[in-house]
Amino acid sequence: MQFLDDSHGCAGWNGEMAGRIRAFDWSLTELGNMDTWPRSLCSAVQLMLASPLPMVMLWGRPGYMIYNDAYSKFAGGRHPYLLGSPVELGWPEVAEFNRHVVDTCLAGGTLSYRNKVLELLRDGVPEDVWLDLYYSPVADDDGKPAGVMAMVVENLKANRSRLEDALLEVLARVETAESENASSQQALARSEARRAAEETDLARESERLNAAIASSDSRRTAQKAKILPRSLTVYEEVRRRHSGNAVARIAGGNCAGCRVAVPETVRRRAFSGDELAQCPNCGRILYVG
Ligand SMILES: [Zn+2]
Numbered sequence: 383m384q385f386l387d388d389s390h391g392c393a394g395w396n397g398e399m400a401g402r403i404r405a406f407d408w409s410l411t412e413l414g415n416m417d418t419w420p421r422s423l424c425s426a427v428q429l430m431l432a433s434p435l436p437m438v439m440l441w442g443r444p445g446y447m448i449y450n451d452a453y454s455k456f457a458g459g460r461h462p463y464l465l466g467s468p469v470e471l472g473w474p475e476v477a478e479f480n481r482h483v484v485d486t487c488l489a490g491g492t493l494s495y496r497n498k499v500l501e502l503l504r505d506g507v508p509e510d511v512w513l514d515l516y517y518s519p520v521a522d523d524d525g526k527p528a529g530v531m532a533m534v535v536e537n538l539k540a541n542r543s544r545l546e547d548a549l550l551e552v553l554a555r556v557e558t559a560e561s562e563n564a565s566s567q568q569a570l571a572r573s574e575a576r577r578a579a580e581e582t583d584l585a586r587e588s589e590r591l592n593a594a595i596a597s598s599d600s601r602r603t604a605q606k607a608k609i610l611p612r613s614l615t616v617y618e619e620v621r622r623r624h625s626g627n628a629v630a631r632i633a634g635g636n637c638a639g640c641r642v643a644v645p646e647t648v649r650r651r652a653f654s655g656d657e658l659a660q661c662p663n664c665g666r667i668l669y670v671g
Contacts, residue, residue: 385416385424386431394431397451399465403427406466412442420523426531436536438464439520441529445469445484456534458504475508476500483517487530493517497537510544512537630666640664 386404389396409415413423423441427448430437436456438449447464454461460472469484470477479500486493495515502511514535519527630639632652637644642663644652652659652668659668 385419386428392428392432394433394450395428397431399449399451399454400431402462402465403431403448408466411446411466412444413446420528422521422523423529426520426529430531433533436534438532438534439529440469440480440484440487440532441520443484443488445480445530447472453534456504456536459506460504473502475503483532484530487517487519488527490519490527492519512544628664628666630661630664630668631671632668637661637664637666637668639666644668 386400430450436453438453447467457464464472469480498513498515499510501508516533518531520529520531522528630637640663648659651657652670661668
């Protein structure tokens with residue numbers, strides 16, 4: 383029977399990764415065709431596939447990667463390309479670290495790390511990940527260390543506190559931005575209030591000017607009204623006193639009788655209506671009408 387043909391009721395031996403491991407062309411790697419795998423490797427792979435913990439086997443000195451379903455989730459966007467890939471190619475950003483791991487375990491050592499921070503590109507974005515990592519050697523059929531079994535436990539508590547820190551930072555930034563926005567809105571409101579006040583002042587000023595113009599107009603009208611009757615009175619007086627004398631109106635600054643310009647002093651006299659004004663050219667009594 384072919385390796386992993388029968389799940390024997392173990393979900394992991396029948397899962398996605400079991401299928402991928404079986405379908406992979408291992409002859410392209412140092413592991414060779416699956417039929418030729420050492421029994422110890424097959425047992426280790428079965429142990430790994432059955433585990434709910436994220437686990438990955440690094441086989442041989444290059445550390446060819448064989449991993450379980452839980453690890454495929456940890457691998458993010460790199461799954462399924464990590465399968466059958468040498469570990470240093472699979473995770474180039476932590477190649478040095480993994481080199482040390484493989485060399486140590488192939489020499490019979492084990493390694494464990496608590497809260498190890500690795501910067502990983504899991505979905506194309508560099509991300510600090512806090513991990514508990516456990517590495518131990520796996521023997522070949524001769525009993526010599528031939529691979530490394532790795533358990534990768536994400537320290538969710540550390541990750542969560544990191545996320546909380548990041549969230550708090552974002553919230554603080556939002557708060558700052560909001561208060562900046564509020565103060566700039568206040569400044570805007572202040573400047574609008576100033577402008578409104580200025581507009582009110584302008585409106586008041588223009589109202590005042592209009593009123594001044596209107597009152598000066600009405601004063602002028604009243605003056606005219608006052609002057610005209612007086613001029614007419616003078617005119618009548620002139621007619622009465624100088625019965626038979628020629629009279630002429632001042633029109634456009636000229637004597638209407640002879641059309642010669644009336645000097646300013648004479649015009650002023652005629653305008654005041656208090657004294658008689660006579661055209662210096664034709665002798666007509668002048669009046670303003
Ligand atoms: Zn005249």
